[in-house]
């Protein structure tokens with residue numbers, strides 16, 4: 001088990017998926033910003049990964065404030081004849097700081113393989129976005145004792161050639177597929193074990209600075225289980241789906257960090 005020497009400030013990142021309308025998001029964000037500025041102690045950095053359509057409006061409200069914004073995907077291309085695609089530079093231009101890459105829902109429903117995830121990771125860093133790289137095993141893979149191998153192989157595939165420029169240039173989220181949106185959560189011990197494995201792999205690849213990359217847990221994290229997960233030495237925050245749609249829940253998770 002590796003514990004990073006200088007523990008990173010926690011990152012609580014909300015993945016809204018395909019929820020809420022842009023017109024609803026403004027009021028929601030105002031509530032969040034008011035609550036964050038009223039609370040004396042924000043132990044965690046907060047980011048919201050929202051649909052493309054929501055970014056310009058939300059960025060106007062969030063500009064210069066304590067809540068960062070990001071997208072849930074990006075094109076692997078920088079520009080060109082790619083109907084329906086959105087580039088990293090476009091996302092930066094409307095105020096995104098982060099982008100999720102390789103979420104299991106993209107891998108499953110949009111057939112994203114390691115090569116595409118690798119190209120998207122490169123595109124994100126070229127555009128100056130911090131990628132939140134998602135890795136995680138299926139139930140079958142865990143039952144077969146393959147969880148560690150699967151995650152390490154996803155990590156290797158994604159990071160090959162990655163232009164690492166320090167701990168702030170990358171975030172990795174361990175998201176066991178069977179825990180996403182199911183209400184099932186990895187035990188804190190299992191999540192810690194996998195996050196430690198990821199941290200060791202990052203250290204092998206990038207040295208000491210690699211061990212300082214923020215490693216998040218995602219998969220049905222909610223106020224009732226966040227404190228136990230976030231207390232683990234190698235879990236530096238959470239990637240939160242369902243519970244990030246509610247201001248109070250998101251703040252409770254951030255408060256538990």
Ligand code: PGA
Pocket residue numbers: 015175179180181182183218219220221239240241242243
């Ligand atoms: P969940 O989603 O918190 O709803 O399980 C997590 C995710 O998909 O990032």
